[in-house]
Structure formats: structure tokens, C-alpha cells
Amino acid sequence: MSLLNLYNNLNTFLVIGALLFGIGIYGIVTRRTLIGMLIAAELILAGASVNFMAFNRFTSPDPVIGQVFTLFIMAVAAAEAAIGLSIIIAVYRQFKSIDAEDTVQLKG
Amino acid sequence: MNPSIVTSPNLFSVDGLVGVVFLIMVAITIIGGLIACNSERLVRSVAGLIVCFVGVAGLYYFLNSPFVAMMQILIYVGAVAVTISFAIMLAAPEEQKRVGPSGPLVGPLGFATAALLTGGFSILAIRTDWKVMDKINDGSIKTIGIHLLTEYSMVFELISIVLLIAILGALVIARDGRES
Numbered sequence: 001m002s003l004l005n006l007y008n009n010l011n012t013f014l015v016i017g018a019l020l021f022g023i024g025i026y027g028i029v030t031r032r033t034l035i036g037m038l039i040a041a042e043l044i045l046a047g048a049s050v051n052f053m054a055f056n057r058f059t060s061p062d063p064v065i066g067q068v069f070t071l072f073i074m075a076v077a078a079a080e081a082a083i084g085l086s087i088i089i090a091v092y093r094q095f096k097s098i099d100a101e102d103t104v105q106l107k108g
Numbered sequence: 109m110n111p112s113i114v115t116s117p118n119l120f121s122v123d124g125l126v127g128v129v130f131l132i133m134v135a136i137t138i139i140g141g142l143i144a145c146n147s148e149r150l151v152r153s154v155a156g157l158i159v160c161f162v163g164v165a166g167l168y169y170f171l172n173s174p175f176v177a178m179m180q181i182l183i184y185v186g187a188v189a190v191t192i193s194f195a196i197m198l199a200a201p202e203e204q205k206r207v208g209p210s211g212p213l214v215g216p217l218g219f220a221t222a223a224l225l226t227g228g229f230s231i232l233a234i235r236t237d238w239k240v241m242d243k244i245n246d247g248s249i250k251t252i253g254i255h256l257l258t259e260y261s262m263v264f265e266l267i268s269i270v271l272l273i274a275i276l277g278a279l280v281i282a283r284d285g286r287e288s
Contacts, residue, residue: 004117004127004128005117005123007170013167014230015233016138019141019226020160023141023145024141024145025218025221025222025225026145026222029217030145030214035150035153035192035195035196036150039154040145043144050167053173057171058240059238059239059241060241061244062245063173063247064251064252068255068260070168070176074179074180074183074184075267075270078187079271081188081192082191082274082278083277085194085195085282086278086281089282090282090284
């Protein structure tokens, strides 16, 4: 297996998907702001989509299913981003901050 | 998987150049993801996200689906990233009071979690013997369209309703308290 024909290999794409997922998890854990967490969540969704497309290309008998599934993931991700960002704007109006640790009302 | 791919192509042949382009796409994806999760300013983070999504679109192109690659650029780069940048302009304070992780343990623990998950998934993916099945169609844009309007038409309609409700809900939530 040479470096130049990695693109014909299922494992390459699965490892890339796992890497994107890991980067997204790292971002969600370490980010302070809500928008940063949302961006990291988009990365996780991208990792999942890459996995679906890889299986769709290399193993699945019907190469349409994975593409349709990825399109639906995109639509749901767009809906999630719209709702999440409007909630973040509402939170910013309420607390004047989008830091996840400032947005508390019942701090003991 | 395929016995014909065992031989390594020459760097300056067509196959070799395709491999180089693929490596560039992988590098763009990973670097964009790292920028998106590590930069201190949110605007740079969105820029990293855009770079990462362009790289992912290139990967989709390598996976024989130019349609999904085009949709990735249209929807993610064209819509989602622009929406996030608008939200940053509307909501993010000019300068963050505190940047970086909230505690001394958050960074290392987050890295350990991410490394564990990535390594685990990668080892699982490489060690599994995936069964390859014969294709029953070509997966072209025409076939996708036929499947979307016959087999998956119910899901297609449902996803449209979900998007409509999400847009209405976003408007309602973001409008609240605007007068004050």
C-alpha cells in the first residue's frame, strides 16, 4: 500500500472520519463559548458523513443510500445550526455573554 | 480489496497526481478542523470550519459523488458558515474576557478523550474485515433523484417540514426580547 493510492482504500476514509470526530469532541470539551461548541458539533457531523460516504462507496450494494443519508444529515445540520444560533442570540440578549459558564441563574 | 491497486503508481503519472491531490485534500480537512477547534477568535474558527468543509467536499468527490460534494459546498460553506458568522457578529462580544479552557485539567482531559476515541475507532475500522458487495446501480445523480422521489419521498417531505419548522422556530426564538 503506497501513499499515493490511499484514496482507493476504505480504511483511509474511516480514519479521516474518526479524526474529524475526535477533533470535534476535543472542541466541544475545551471550548468556552457556545458558538465554538456549535462549530465543533458541525465537525462531528462532518466526520459521521464521511463515514457514511466511505461505506457507501466501498461496501454498500446500493451506492445511493449513503448519498441520500448524507444529504439528510446536511439538512438536519442546517436546521440544528439555525435553531442553535437563534438560541445563542437569545441567550446573549439575556446574559450579555455567550460564555457557557456565565449563563447560569442558579449558581450556589 | 482490489488486487490491481497493490502496485504503486508513479508520482508523475495521472494516478500519482490524483493521489497527491487526495493527500492535499486530507491535509486541508485536518488542518481546517484543527484551526476550527483551536483558534482563539471565533471568526478565525469559522474560517477554519469553511476550509475543513471544502476539504471534506474534495473527499466526497474522491468517493464518486460529485453531487454530494457540490451540496456540501452549497449548504455548509454557503449557508451554515454564513449563518454562524452572522451569529458571531450579532452575539459575540468584541473581546473575550477569558480565552482558553476553563480549568487546568480541561485541555489534557479533552485531548485524552479525543485521542482515545479517534484511536479506538481507527483500530476498530482497520482490524475489521469489511465485506464488499456487488453494486446494483451506479449511484449517479439521476439515480439519486429517482430514489429521492420514489423510495425516500416520505423522508424527503418530512425533512422539508423539519427545515420549515426550524426556520420558523429560529425566527420566533431570536425575535423574543428584541424591543428592549
